[in-house]
Amino acid sequence: MTTPTTRAVPAESARHNAAAVVRTVLAHGPLPRHRIAELTGLSAGTVSRLTGRLADSGQLVEMEPELGPSATGRPRIPLDLPVEETAVAGVHIGVLRTTLGLVDLRGGVLAQWAVPRGSTDPRELVDELAEALADLTAWQSHRRLLGIGVSTGGWVDTESGTVVEHGPLGWHDVPLHAALAERLDAPVRLDALVRALALAEGWYGAGQETDSLLELFVGNVVGAAFTVGRRIHRGPRSAAGGIAHLRLPGVEGVLCGCGASDCLQAVLADGSVLQLARGQGMVGQEESFEDLVRLARDGHLGAIRLLRTRARSVGRAAAVLLDLVNPELLVLAGGPLKTPEYLPDVRAELARHSSLGPAAATRLVPSGLGDHALVLASAAVFLNAWFSDPLTHHLP
Template sequence: MPRTAAPPARTSARTSARTPPPAAPPVARRVADSDRRRTSASVILRSVLEHGPVARSTLARLTGLSPASVTDHCARLAGLGLIREAAVPRRSNGVGRPHVPVDLDDSRLVLGGVHVAVPYTTVSLLDLRGRVVARRELRHRSLEPSEVLARAADGLGALLGEAPDRLALGAGVAVGGWVDRDSGTVVEHPLLGWRDVPVREIVAGRSGLAVQVDGHARALVNAERMFGRARGSRSVLQLFVGNVVDAAFATNDEVHHGPRSQAGAIAHLPLAGGTEPCDCGRVGCLQAELSERTLCRRATAAGVIDRVNPMHVLAAADAGDPVAVRLLRERARMVGRAVGLLLDVLNPERVVVTEVGVLFREDCLAALRDEVGAGRADCVLPASFGDSVLAVAGGAVALDVLYRDPLRASEAGDTVRDTAPS
């Protein structure tokens, strides 16, 4: 009989099930472990910001991490200068070993901030709690981007020189218009006349700091979520009304950027009742109607002020000028109309408005809320930072990056400082 080949061996399902899956490559495991460490470090640092001074055992309960992991991460964050043990240990119910709480170490590290507005640049230093340590306004000599940004970098250096006990971990730059966060570029800012300006490259090269760049509305929505009145809110809309009018929207701790960070461009949304002609050829666009330039032009035409400065309109209203009061209230009502439109579309839990009248006058806030309507008025809040709002904006860009990834941000700051020219 002819010989036949032996049938192929069969592997039973039971045998196959016992076969272990192939091990992940060592590099992939290291990357996954590194990502987990960074995520855990972020969760702990944010919990210390929110609850500190706080015991490590409480951090373990709040974060779901093991006590050993919390202890390890706290040691790492303390080594980076981000947290420290609080001065006075606390006992649990007055018995047992004392719990030594940890808190943010806001005594030494700072983040630099740059906010580029149309008439001037604000440079600042912020501590780890988002508080302004120092600030300065630099009036523009020209709008040529390399000069504006070089002066901003030099201004940061001057502030740091006046605070020798402070160490800069990095810097953030906030600008209006279309800002691409990933590339650190101002893609377009019509009022400044900027297009495709490599902001991060210029400021980092001049200052020797690790630099992050974002739009100012997105910077402020992050500041409100971390340090302001919107803390703990599940969804927040930030409306910025200055010379530039734009918005930012955050849900569940994430700010929506969109492709190339174009989200929040609302300058040309039509505003019902608007009469101001816009450069686009239409009438009643949001930015044309609400811009501080429009407010100042109307105030100048009415004889209220003789300089293009919205703070002078505010001062005139505070001094009792009825025309200035009327102009500010009318503007607040139109801002309320814009807020109502955005509420209809996005339905956020909180709306934070940065506008000069709403920031400093209760009657303007009341006019805005009246326009929004009684059913939704309580969700509308003025910005948390008063006259420091622009000083906070730039630093908030860098603070957001720090709190999202404290290990990587700290390492980046160390690398830049080690390689920066003297």
């Protein structure tokens, strides 16, 4: 008699192998079955069975046959993802605006919009988002919307679908996933922005060739995420990576909501640096962090000094994280830190404070997601689940 444990093994193996097939087609483009077998290391029979199931469910589509017959005399028919027929929505709920867009299965951004922040009330925000998404999807009505990935800053418990804490928005224990699922017509997945960025780096960005990756995000919020083989380490209640209140001795910022002035949020966050700049008379009360960055680019020495000081503090924080986790790659995302003006300061301070010395600087790279990082990262929240278990999906 077969036990439940032994019955589960073939199913798990099929899930794993199907994901490998889809990832291979994603990475290499349209491929005939024999080439998929070569690249995945799976047997021809296994590939034939899996691609048949994936084609029947719409996960793979047959392309025009390749010129010239195969060794068996049959034309080779490449298989590809349904890139032209489908799309995924990516939505980032930020402090100043909501950024949303449509992404194809290969990470091509089809459209991107920014909606200025209206209310911070979660229900009103979800209503605004639903209306904007309806307009966006109508523009690409020939594509089937597979699902919606949503990201936001702060502490997001993905299992419960709750934003546990998002200080800049004033959110505590907000059941955001339930509100989204109730209002939107497509499947929704929710995660924290920094974890979404780490997933997107693995699929489309700087981490495509690495097994382990640490994402460090510094913007209106500060956070980190660690992946191994594109799998995020979350910990209980998805609290892993909560570094906002990690102390940085010897560095003073503004007074944080936690009561400290030397935690990462108080020293590194955009709003904290902007508050320091206002206190020093560099910018007015109505001016934004972007205005401070432009001031530095225009040659204002005080603004340059302030942003370079922040970059060096980021390097110190990165050294602690690199030594603690020891990933193959440390990816820096958010704001101007990853630009040529400030990246050398980050790397220099990282090398100075890490136990790895100068070698530490070689592991730090800027995000590879470009100007569409927020949309790509948010879409990756949904796409990661889609690609990880393709046998559970069906496209009519």
